[in-house]
Amino acid sequence: MRFQLPLVVRARAESLGEPGRAWLAGLEDAVTELEARWALRIGASITGGSESLVLEAQRENGEAAVLKLGLPGSADVATEARILELAGGRGYARLFALDEAADAMLVERLGPALATRHP
DSSP, X not given: OOSOOOHHHHHHHHHTOHHHHHHHHHHHHHHHHHHHHTTEEEEEXXXXXXXXXEEEEEEXXXXXXXXEEEOTTTOXXXXXXXXXXXXXTSSSOOEEXXXXXXXXXXXXXXXXXXXXXXX
């Protein structure tokens, strides 16, 4: 793969049995398809979660974004996207795109997590 899949995400996918193994097998193609459709340049993996593959991305206009692909039957990316859409960028990242069938969304990339910041 051209991106690192965090071990915790791989382990969670494998724990889901056949649906998780199928997700893992199709992950590279899914990222490539979304990268082309949403005109992205994919970057490094973002760690910290266990229910989704999260990748840094850059939109064709240069704007920083995050591509998130949820594990089947585990992550609820569509519900998360609806919340982001309702918030409209107020207090949350802006939602740029959603593909419910792929359980994928593209959102605004914010700064580092508050927990990683030093006073």
